[in-house]
Each structure stands twice: as structure tokens, then as C-alpha cells.
Amino acid sequence: xxxxxxxxxxxxxxxxxxxxxxxxxxxxxxxxxxxxxxxxxxxxxxxxxxxxxxxxxxxxxxxxxxxxxxxxxxxxxxxxxxxxxxxxxxxxxxxxxxxxxxxxxxxxxxxxxxxxxxxxxxxxxxxxxxxxxxxxxxxxxxxxxxxxxxxxxxxxxxxxxxxxxxxxxxxxxxxxxxxxxxxxxxxxxxxxx
Amino acid sequence: xxxxxxxxxxxxxxxxxxxxxxxxxxxxxxxxxxxxxxxxxxxxxxxxxxxxxxxxxxxxxxxxxxxxxxxxxxxxxxxxxxxxxxxxxxxxxxxxxxxxxxxxxxxxxxxxxxxxxxxxxxxxxxxxxxxxxxxxxxxxxxxxxxxxxxxxxxxxxxxxxxxxxxxxxxxxxxxxxxxxxxxxxxxxxxxxxxxxxx
Numbered sequence: 001x002x003x004x005x006x007x008x009x010x011x012x013x014x015x016x017x018x019x020x021x022x023x024x025x026x027x028x029x030x031x032x033x034x035x036x037x038x039x040x041x042x043x044x045x046x047x048x049x050x051x052x053x054x055x056x057x058x059x060x061x062x063x064x065x066x067x068x069x070x071x072x073x074x075x076x077x078x079x080x081x082x083x084x085x086x087x088x089x090x091x092x093x094x095x096x097x098x099x100x101x102x103x104x105x106x107x108x109x110x111x112x113x114x115x116x117x118x119x120x121x122x123x124x125x126x127x128x129x130x131x132x133x134x135x136x137x138x139x140x141x142x143x144x145x146x147x148x149x150x151x152x153x154x155x156x157x158x159x160x161x162x163x164x165x166x167x168x169x170x171x172x173x174x175x176x177x178x179x180x181x182x183x184x185x186x187x188x189x190x191x192x193x
Numbered sequence: 194x195x196x197x198x199x200x201x202x203x204x205x206x207x208x209x210x211x212x213x214x215x216x217x218x219x220x221x222x223x224x225x226x227x228x229x230x231x232x233x234x235x236x237x238x239x240x241x242x243x244x245x246x247x248x249x250x251x252x253x254x255x256x257x258x259x260x261x262x263x264x265x266x267x268x269x270x271x272x273x274x275x276x277x278x279x280x281x282x283x284x285x286x287x288x289x290x291x292x293x294x295x296x297x298x299x300x301x302x303x304x305x306x307x308x309x310x311x312x313x314x315x316x317x318x319x320x321x322x323x324x325x326x327x328x329x330x331x332x333x334x335x336x337x338x339x340x341x342x343x344x345x346x347x348x349x350x351x352x353x354x355x356x357x358x359x360x361x362x363x364x365x366x367x368x369x370x371x372x373x374x375x376x377x378x379x380x381x382x383x384x385x386x387x388x389x390x391x
Contacts, residue, residue: 154352172386
């Protein structure tokens with residue numbers, strides 16, 4: 001997968017088997033390259049991902065050593081039952097800084113499965129603002145952020161917003177420079193008006 | 194938004210997907226598209242969810258010079274006269290219809306504009322063939338001398354259909370821009386992929 005430092009990538013796929021064809025190679029490549037991997041999943045339990053990751057890497061050991069951080073969506077996106085864009089940006093800030101500065105990793109691969117946002121969680125209306133703001137965050141550190149959107153679950157409206165808030169798109173096994181992307185400064189100004 | 198010199202220029206053979214939110218935004222694309230076409234002598238045919246010709250002509254009049262001939266070259270049809278004749282959709286019959294309707298006797302270019310919400314009428318057989326129709330239309334020879342504009346209100350469609358629309362249109366209008374669409378797949382590739390996905 002041709003991704004580089006600062007990339008904020010949106011992966012579109014249909015259903016769980018295709019999710020895993022995106023998620024597992026992404027994590028496996030990161031683990032083999034010595035990257036810190038922070039993975040937040042929603043449609044399955046973190047332990048399911050751990051079990052599916054075993055070929056090629058000792059995922060259990062890497063998790064125990066702290067290179068692989070696997071979390072459930074409720075522990076990251078809506079701890080305490082509500083979502084806040086600022087709190088979530090802070091979550092990434094803390095975790096990425098810790099990986100780079102305290103744990104000595106040189107690169108971070110983050111990935112979040114976004115189906116949690118389909119539930120009626122307080123603050124979920126901040127999702128689009130959050131995705132736009134993530135572009136400012138992603139370029140500040142040596143990292144890649146991958147957002148997982150299941151096309152079978154999300155509306156056209158949300159998918160359109162995701163096309164506008166991710167500079168790269170992963171679709172059908174190909175990474176695209178996304179021409180529908182709008183820079184966060186511009187996008188957030190329109191959103192705020 | 195503006196069509197024609199200084200704005201968005203479309204050419205015969207273009208198959209364009211317009212993505213927008215809500216009917217007010219639809220008109221910001223559709224009306225200038227038609228006004229530009231009528232202004233340069235194209236025939237214009239639209240298939241709209243609500244085929245209110247006089248309302249459309251009134252909106253057009255704000256953009257067109259009063260002495261421009263053209264209103265007689267505008268046809269406004271509803272879904273039962275176009276995509277859903279006989280209460281169902283069939284791609285083969287549709288291509289035949291479109292060819293007849295747009296080719297006509299004259300040599301002038303014809304512009305089509307179709308609102309794609311007809312495919313949401315799930316009680317009509319065949320509407321699930323929308324995406325393969327959108328792919329195949331790129332290969333229909335008589336249509337290559339026409340301009341086709343497919344109108345997709347993103348508030349009405351699923352994410353799945355939205356991405357299929359991006360996979361089947363070489364050009365896309367979004368946020369007042371005409372974009373050479375990198376997500377477009379050649380019809381053969383798109384259709385092979387949809388069979389695999391089953």
C-alpha cells in the first residue's frame with residue numbers, strides 16, 4: 001500500500017471480509033516494519049483482529065510488548081458514552097506522542113473503524129469536523145491514519161463528506177490521490193458558516 | 194455555477210455525474226447546463242422526478258437572453274415517460290429509447306439530464322440495474338455524440354450507490370468543479386468486479 005508520512009486515508013469497502021483484506025495487511029506491514037500500530041475496531045472485538053493477525057507476525061507478543069495497541073471503539077471514540085472531536089484529537093495526540101517520544105518508535109500507523117458513528121451517540125454530529133481537523137494533525141507527525149468506512153452501512157451524504165475530508169482514498173485495492181479533497185482550513189470555514 | 198466559455202465546458206460524448214445536496218443545489222447545476230445548451234443550439238431533454246416544465250422554463254428565463262430561441266428545443270419528461278415506462282426499468286429498452294430520443298433527425302448535439310432517483314422506486318422491477326446501466330452507457334455508440342448528465346442527490350442515495358456512480362462516470366461535477374474522475378473504471382472492469390462481489 002503506497003502511503004507515506006502525514007497521509008490521512010479513507011478506505012471504502014463492502015462488508016467485513018473486505019474490511020479484513022484492508023485492515024490485516026495494513027497492520028501486518030506496519031508491525032513488520034517496526035511501526036507502532038494503534039488500531040480501533042468496532043464491527044468485531046479487538047481479540048478477533050489479534051487472532052486473525054497471526055500469520056507472519058507474532059501478534060500476541062507484539063501486543064504484550066506494546067507495539068500493537070488494539071482497542072474497542074467505545075474505549076477510544078466514545079469513552080463515557082459520548083463523542084467529542086476535540087477529545088478524540090487529543091486522544092490521538094497523546095497516543096502518538098507517547099509512541100514517538102516515550103516508546104521510541106519512528107513511525108505510527110493508526111487505523112479506526114468508523115461504524116460506531118452510526119449509533120446515536122451524543123456528539124456524533126461532530127464526526128465530519130473531526131475528520132477535517134484530523135488532516136491538520138496527521139501532517140504533524142511521522143504517521144499514517146487510515147479510516148475505515150463500510151459502504152454498505154453509510155449514507156451517500158456521509159461518504160461524500162469523507163471524500164471531501166481525506167486526501168487519499170483506498171478503493172478496490174488501489175490508493176488514489178483524491179481530487180474531491182478540500183483542505184481543512186477551507187472545509188472547516190464552510191462548515192462553520 | 195457557470196457552463197460554457199469561462200465556466201464548465203462539456204463535449205459530445207461526455208457522461209457526467211453531478212453530486213449535490215438537495216433540490217436547490219440541483220437547480221444550480223441543471224439550469225445553467227440547460228441554458229448553455231439551448232443557447233448554443235443543442236436540443237435538451239430532461240427526465241425529472243417532478244416534470245414541471247413551466248417552472249423550469251421560468252428558472253431558465255433568468256439566465257437566457259430574451260431573444261434566444263430555444264424553449265421549443267427543451268423537452269421535460271417524468272420517470273414514467275422515460276426510465277420507468279411500463280413501470281419497470283430495462284437497460285436494453287432504455288438504450289434504444291435514448292438513442293431514438295436523442296439522435297432524432299437533426300444533426301445537432303443533444304443534452305440529456307436525468308435525475309437518478311427513479312432507481313429508488315423499489316417497487317419497479319429492474320431498478321437495481323442502475324449501476325450496470327451506468328457502466329454500459331459508456332459503450333453505447335449512438336450516445337457518443339451526445340452529452341449525458343446524471344443527477345445524484347447525495348442525501349437520497351446510499352454510500353454504496355454513490356461509489357458506484359463514481360466508478361461509472363468519467364467526469365464528475367462536485368462543488369462547482371468539473372473533475373476528471375480517477376475512480377472511473379472501464380465498463381468491462383466495473384461489471385466484472387460487480388459479478389465477483391455478487
